[in-house]
Amino acid sequence: MTTERVDALVIFGATGDLAKLETFPALVGLCERGVLDMPVIGVATGGWDLERFRDYARASLEHNGIPADGAGAEKLLGLLRYVDGDLTQDTTYQALDRELGDRGRVLYYLEVPPALFGRIARGIAAVGRADHARIMVEKPFGTDLKSARELNATMHEVFPEEAVFRVDHWLGLEQMENLMFARFANSVLEPLLDRDHVRSIQITMAEAFGVDDRGRFYDRTGAVRDVLQNHLLELLATVTADPPDGPGLAEWQDSRARVITALRPLDPADVLLGQYDGYLDVPGVAPGSRTETYVAARFHLDSWRWAGVPVLIRAGKRLPVSASEVWVTFHGPPRDIFGLGSSAGANTLRVQVRPESVLTLTLVGKRPGAGWQAQSEPLSFSERPEHDMRPYDRLIGAALDGQRWLFAPQDTVEAAWRAVDPALAPGLPVHTYAPGSWGPSQAADFPGAGETWHDPVPGT
Ligand SMILES: NC(=O)C1=CN([C@@H]2O[C@H](COP(=O)(O)OP(=O)(O)OC[C@H]3O[C@@H](n4cnc5c(N)ncnc54)[C@H](OP(=O)(O)O)[C@@H]3O)[C@@H](O)[C@H]2O)C=CC1
Numbered sequence: 281m282t283t284e285r286v287d288a289l290v291i292f293g294a295t296g297d298l299a300k301l302e303t304f305p306a307l308v309g310l311c312e313r314g315v316l317d318m319p320v321i322g323v324a325t326g327g328w329d330l331e332r333f334r335d336y337a338r339a340s341l342e343h344n345g346i347p348a349d350g351a352g353a354e355k356l357l358g359l360l361r362y363v364d365g366d367l368t369q370d371t372t373y374q375a376l377d378r379e380l381g382d383r384g385r386v387l388y389y390l391e392v393p394p395a396l397f398g399r400i401a402r403g404i405a406a407v408g409r410a411d412h413a414r415i416m417v418e419k420p421f422g423t424d425l426k427s428a429r430e431l432n433a434t435m436h437e438v439f440p441e442e443a444v445f446r447v448d449h450w451l452g453l454e455q456m457e458n459l460m461f462a463r464f465a466n467s468v469l470e471p472l473l474d475r476d477h478v479r480s481i482q483i484t485m486a487e488a489f490g491v492d493d494r495g496r497f498y499d500r501t502g503a504v505r506d507v508l509q510n511h512l513l514e515l516l517a518t519v520t521a522d523p524p525d526g527p528g529l530a531e532w533q534d535s536r537a538r539v540i541t542a543l544r545p546l547d548p549a550d551v552l553l554g555q556y557d558g559y560l561d562v563p564g565v566a567p568g569s570r571t572e573t574y575v576a577a578r579f580h581l582d583s584w585r586w587a588g589v590p591v592l593i594r595a596g597k598r599l600p601v602s603a604s605e606v607w608v609t610f611h612g613p614p615r616d617i618f619g620l621g622s623s624a625g626a627n628t629l630r631v632q633v634r635p636e637s638v639l640t641l642t643l644v645g646k647r648p649g650a651g652w653q654a655q656s657e658p659l660s661f662s663e664r665p666e667h668d669m670r671p672y673d674r675l676i677g678a679a680l681d682g683q684r685w686l687f688a689p690q691d692t693v694e695a696a697w698r699a700v701d702p703a704l705a706p707g708l709p710v711h712t713y714a715p716g717s718w719g720p721s722q723a724a725d726f727p728g729a730g731e732t733w734h735d736p737v738p739g740t
């Protein structure tokens with residue numbers, strides 16, 4: 281697969297929720313930066329024509345606070361094309377083939393229910409439009425290890441691995457780039473990130489909102505599949521992966537894959553599941569559903585660099601705040617020569633990735649005056665982006681250019697499922713928790729001896 285630019289972008293499911301919330305605004309960003317200058321063909325089944333599709337795109341931009349008469353928006357609206365048809369029917373691919381005309385290097389973006397992925401791949405191949413193409417696939421990629429392997433096999437019947445771009449939009453976040461950048465642009469952080477210096481790693485993804493209008497989707501998904509298997513393991517990889525070898529970032533995808541492959545499959549005893557009180561009343565949720573809206577898990581990394589370092593990850597809806605962060609706690613000094621005991625406080629590295637991009641290293645100094653008393657002070661780098669790029673702007677732009685390092689390869693996706701599959705075992709208890717709390721009461725003891733949860737505070 282070359283990094284040659286494509287000459288058409290086809291969006292399957294272009295009239296859906298993801299297109300409205302994320303795709304059209306991202307495409308405007310790409311137009312404004314002069315990256316998008318090829319036809320953008322939407323495909324859906326609603327009986328629409330091009331004008332109705334343009335109106336939908338216009339409404340999406342306005343919904344996202346982007347004026348539809350700006351230069352980027354006008355350019356995008358001019359590039360739009362539309363093919364109406366059911367993706368289970370051959371005639372839809374024939375109509376797409378006609379619309380593509382002599383354009384031969386296509387990026388296909390699948391924003392449709394995953395059950396359609398295989399049918400779409402075969403439909404594209406049947407009209408001879410798979411060669412020299414790339415295909416972007418939305419998460420969730422499979423629902424467990426077995427289904428992910430089957431899906432990979434289906435995709436590979438038509439597209440080679442290097443043509444498949446599996447999306448995890450957190451990999452497109454400015455905050456994730458900042459974290460990777462800070463690790464490798466400073467010389468003082470990287471040597472500290474290993475088992476000799478780090479006592480434990482915690483990751484918290486807290487969301488104050490609930491499942492709201494996504495009940496049908498979420499009830500079949502749950503927190504493990506929705507965010508633990510993808511966003512949170514990629515965040516863990518961004519903190520723990522070895523620096524990329526070779527020039528540039530091409531090897532960064534492989535570095536992340538190695539660390540995710542090193543994750544030991546979860547022991548069900550190291551998993552705590554919860555469901556917020558009131559979840560069962562959300563429209564679309566099955567009566568008596570046991571789907572988890574909270575998960576806490578203790579991972580172990582079987583790698584030389586990280587052997588023996590406990591990794592705690594938790595995620596939940598209807599928690600007290602919306603904030604996500606990594607908390608790295610370092611070992612104390614080998615000798616307590618000032619007699620500080622536990623009052624010294626540990627050195628920590630805290631990386632907030634939601635809502636702000638903040639890195640904070642905590643140092644311990646001496647409290648002024650007689651005797652030896654410790655005082656902890658934060659050293660912070662807080663990124664306040666003036667020209668923040670939307671994650672999908674970054675991701676679609678990378679796929680248009682054939683840059684793969686922002687995407688998840690097959691081995692990473694399968695390794696992530698292998699690690700979390702035991703948390704999906706039927707019969708694990710699901711404990712109720714009060715909305716606005718930090719999860720089920722059992723969560724307090726979950727970290728184990730000498731460890732407590734570090735609750736994120738948004739924007740600090
Ligand atoms: N919504 C979000 O924020 C996120 C979504 N995703 C993933 O993106 C994908 C799409 O999600 P979302 O946009 O929410 O889903 P929606 O249900 O809102 O949209 C689905 C789209 O697929 C089209 N479609 C469905 N079946 C067919 C068919 N047989 N033939 C032609 N078109 C069809 C629909 O067209 P029509 O309406 O005309 O039938 C619609 O455009 C899913 O895999 C989801 O998991 C991932 C991250 C976030």
Ligand SMILES: O=C1O[C@H](COP(=O)(O)O)[C@@H](O)[C@H](O)[C@H]1O
Nearest residue numbers: 419449450487506507511604634
């Ligand atoms: O993919 C998803 O991610 C969001 C969190 O992403 P963010 O960019 O809003 O931080 C999560 O709320 C959602 O449940 C999940 O499907």
